[in-house]
Amino acid sequence: MNGAALAYIGDAVYELMVRDYVLGHGSRQPDRLHKHTTALVNAAAQSEMIGVLMDELTEEELSIYKRGRNASTLTSAKHQTVGDYRRATGLEALFGYLYLGGRTERMRELFRTGLRKLGKDHDSSGSDPEFPG
Numbered sequence: 001m002n003g004a005a006l007a008y009i010g011d012a013v014y015e016l017m018v019r020d021y022v023l024g025h026g027s028r029q030p031d032r033l034h035k036h037t038t039a040l041v042n043a044a045a046q047s048e049m050i051g052v053l054m055d056e057l058t059e060e061e062l063s064i065y066k067r068g069r070n071a072s073t074l075t076s077a078k079h080q081t082v083g084d085y086r087r088a089t090g091l092e093a094l095f096g097y098l099y100l101g102g103r104t105e106r107m108r109e110l111f112r113t114g115l116r117k118l119g120k121d122h123d124s125s126g127s128d129p130e131f132p133g
Contacts, residue, residue: 001100003071006064007089010096015041017095017111040120043080046088052117053091053110061094068093 015037022036039045050065057065069090080088098107115121 001097003064003067003069003089003093006093006096006100007068007071008092008096009099010068010092010094013099013107014046014092014095017107021111021115043084043088046091047084048118049114050087050091050094053114056110056113057094061098064097065090065094068096 018037018040019033022033022040026032026036040049054062067090069086071089071093094110095107098104098110112121
C-alpha cells in the first residue's frame with residue numbers, strides 16, 4: 001500500500017487515540033475536548049511526536065515512516081510548514097501500517113512513549129487508548 005493510503009487510515013487511527021486519551025484526562029466539556037484534541041492532532045504536534053520517536057523505531061517502521069513522509073500529496077495543512085506536514089504524514093502512515101497489520105499494542109507503546117517524551121503523559125491510572133477492531 002502506498003504511503004498516502006497508509007496516512008489516510010493512520011490519520012483516523014491517530015486522532016481516535018488522541019481523542020480517547022483526551023477524554024480520559026480532564027474536562028468533558030466539548031469545547032475543551034476539541035481544544036485539547038486539536039493541540040495534539042495537527043501537523044506541528046505530530047511532527048514533534050515523530051521527532052521524539054525516531055530512536056524508538058525499528059528499521060521496518062522507519063522505512064514506513066519515510067514512505068509516508070515522501071508520499072506525493074496534493075494538499076497541505078493550513079498554517080503549518082511543509083516540513084511539519086510531511087513528517088506528520090509519515091507518522092500517520094506509520095500508525096496506519098501498524099493498525100492495518102493488527103499491531104495495535106505497538107501503536108499503544110509508541111503513543112505512550114511519545115507522550116512521555118513530550119511531557120504530556122499526565123495519566124497515572126495506566127489506562128491505554130482503545131481501538132476499534
